[in-house]
Amino acid sequence: MSKLYIIVERKEDWSSYYPSEDVITAQDYLEQANEQDNGKRVQVINLCRNQKYLGHGYYCSLLTESRGHKVIPSVRTLSELSRKSIYNLALEDLDKLLSKALKGHPYSSADSFTLTLYFGRTDIEALQDLARQLFEAFPSPLLLVDFRRNREGWHIGGVKLGAIHKLREEQEDLFANALDGFSRQVWLKPRVREKYRFEMAILHDPKEDFPASDAKALKSFVRIGNRLGIDVELIEKKDYSRLAEFDALFIRETTAIDHHTYRFAKKAESEGLVVMDDPRSILRCTNKVYLADLLKAHKLDMPKIEILYKENAAQLSTVAQRLGFPLVLKIPDGSFSRGVIKVSNQEELTKASTELFERSVLLLAQEFFYTEYDWRIGVLNQEPIFACQYFMSKGHWQIYDHSAGAAEISGDFRTVPIQEAPHEIVELAVRTANLIGDGLYGVDLKQAGDRLAVIEVNDNPNIDSGIEDAILRDDLYALVLEEFIRRLELQRNGQRW
Known part of the structure; x- marks a missing residue:
């Protein structure tokens, strides 16, 4: 069984449409007793005129969540659309799609226009994919989207909620059809999930x-x-x-x-x-400046490293005296060996730093510490789960050789049972990962004679078929998933893992 509520602020807002027992005023919905729905799935479509903070629409969306109902727009959507600085984050990749969609369209000769979306639908076929993505970002019955053109091309100037009492006659037909399609989709038979927790x-x-x-x-x-x-x-x-x-x-x-x-x-x-x-792990792991400072503070060995500042050109003339040549320059948030350059003399250092300073105002200069392979220890909830050796790409000093252009290649690998990996490597990896959190990490280390050095911590380490799973096989996937289950069950019981 399922139930649908269509909330309007005033009864006359629905006067252009067929009467429906699903329609209820905001006041009636707000005054309803918060009763259990006896297993019914309840969907609420909030069409209130006033969706501003502490308005009728806001309170209706707020109470649907306390009653366990599903609602569009949600309080989160209302909040995000209230501030352009917030919703712009979700729009950053849609401008390219917009310029492509409008190429050759009659609207392309205009400087601006406003498009009304009805449950993610539009009568402009070229913009339907964009409309769908906007609806996915901000699920709402009616969205008004402003499009503007400047020298760079078309972009989305603003997004706000629409109101049914302001629709023109031809728009009312589009809205009614979209509402009918949406309400039918809402109550499609849900996926069978009895066997899934x-x-x-x-x-x-x-x-x-x-x-x-x-x-x-x-x-x-x-x-x-x-x-x-x-x-x-x-x-x-x-x-x-x-x-x-x-x-x-x-x-x-x-x-x-x-x-x-x-x-x-x-x-x-x-x-x-x-x-x-988790966000904290991403924040901590993706920036090598943070990691370098963290490891230094806890006196964990790592290749000698210095932070270079774009505004301090004098550093470039003296850093090699302390680290020696060759040395390695890195941007703070590079991954898979990208944004990493080895330099062998002052001329190369100047050239490479000029290039990388275009991408970041801080760089890392690191002692060149070559080994034939890096160790990668996978750590989950403060326990090691896999150990791999990643060998340098043939004829290159990194695991990934991006100099090959389109034919980027990586070195070989060898996966070993955790118990066969050097104890001191595993122990250092776990100690390092524990400084970040209790998630899933891949700690990269180098070993040369008696020296061990932490290179970096990855917040989403590779788990690829035939590589990291070569020893444990299906058990490696099970280990990760069982940790999710453990946390979910604790959360369900109101506990923190």
């Missing part, structure tokens, strides 16, 4: 060059998750608005602070999901 989303990018898990590994997470009672679904960037549907989020995409992966982690955490990588 939890639902997990795995965020991935099928087009990523160096994903955290390859396609076969992702299938293993899905397969083994189902076996353990988790309904695992692969999601992508476009599924941002669906996060609240899940109990947990597992990020299998390269993370960065100024990136949608961080926004996913933040939103999932605020929605009460169990998250790996």
Whole structure:
């Protein structure tokens, strides 16, 4: 059984449409007793005129959540649309789609126009994909989207909620059809999930060059998750608005602070999901300046390192005296060997720093510490779970050789049982990971004779088929998923893991 409420602020707001027993005024909804729905799924469509903070619409959306009902727009959507500085974060990648969609369209000759979206639908076919993505970002019955053109091209100038009492006659037909389609979709028979205790989303990018898990590994997470009672679904960037549907989020995409992966982690955490990588781990691991300072403070060995400042040119003439040549320059948030340059003399240092300072006002200068391979120790909830040796790319000093251009190559690998990895390597890796948190990490270390050095900590370490899982196989995926289950069960019981 299911129930639908369509909330209007005034009865006359619905006068243009067929009478419906689903329609209820905001005042009547607010005054309803908060009764249990006896297992019914309740969907609320909030069409109030006043959706501002502490207005009728705001309180209706707020109370739907306390009553366990699903509502559009949610309080979160109302809050995000109230401040352009917030909703602009979700729009940053849509401008390119807009310029492409409008190419050759009659609107392309204008300087601006406003588009009304009805449950993510538009009568302009070229903009339908954009409309869908806007609805996924801000699920709302009516959205007014302002488009403006400048020298760089088209961009979204603003997004705000629409109101049904302001619709023109032809718009009322579009809204009615969209409402009918949406209400039918809402009550489609839900997926059978009796055998599943939890639902997990795995965020991935099928087009990523160096994903955290390859396609076969992702299938293993899905397969083994189902076996353990988790309904695992692969999601992508476009599924941002669906996060609240899940109990947990597992990020299998390269993370960065100024990136949608961080926004996913933040939103999932605020929605009460169990998250790996959690926002704090992303923040701490993706910036090598933070890591260098953290390791130094805890007296953990690492290659000698200095921070270079764009505004302090004098450092460049003296850093080699302290670190020696060759040395390595790094941008703070590089990954997979990108943004890392080895320099052998002062001329190369000047040239490389000029290039990298275009991307960051801080750089790291690091002692060149060559070994044939790096150790990667996987750590989950402060316990080691896998050990790999990643060998340098043939004829190169890094694991990934980006100088090959389109034919980027990486070195070989060897996976060993944790108990066969050097005890001091594993111990140092766990100590280092524990400084970050209790999530899933990959700690990279070098060993040369008696010297051990921590290189970095990865917040979403690779788990690829045939590599990291070479020893444990399915048990490695189970270890990760069982940790999610442990946390979910504790959370369900009102406890913190």
